[in-house]
Amino acid sequence: xxxxxxxxxxxxxxxxxxxxxxxxxxxxxxxxxxxxxxxxxxxxxxxxxxxxxxxxxxxxxxxxxxxxxxxxxxxxxxxxxxxxxxxx
Numbered sequence: 001x002x003x004x005x006x007x008x009x010x011x012x013x014x015x016x017x018x019x020x021x022x023x024x025x026x027x028x029x030x031x032x033x034x035x036x037x038x039x040x041x042x043x044x045x046x047x048x049x050x051x052x053x054x055x056x057x058x059x060x061x062x063x064x065x066x067x068x069x070x071x072x073x074x075x076x077x078x079x080x081x082x083x084x085x086x087x088x
């Protein structure tokens with residue numbers, strides 16, 4: 001009977017971002033962007049064979065304030081994405 005030894009590595013990454021800027025040079029809009037990103041990854045070896053995988057998630061909140069013909073306009077948007085990858 002052959003015994004398979006598993007070696008591996010795993011990791012976690014998290015990042016947040018906040019930006020209050022906009023298209024000020026053209027005086028069209030004032031925007032606020034908040035983002036959160038995270039991911040996990042791992043790899044395992046079974047002798048000379050390996051299995052690897054990764055999963056990431058991101059959330060982006062976007063707000064834009066504009067003024068058009070004297071009216072104040074506000075736009076809010078939420079974008080999400082999930083990505084996965086694997087290899088052998």
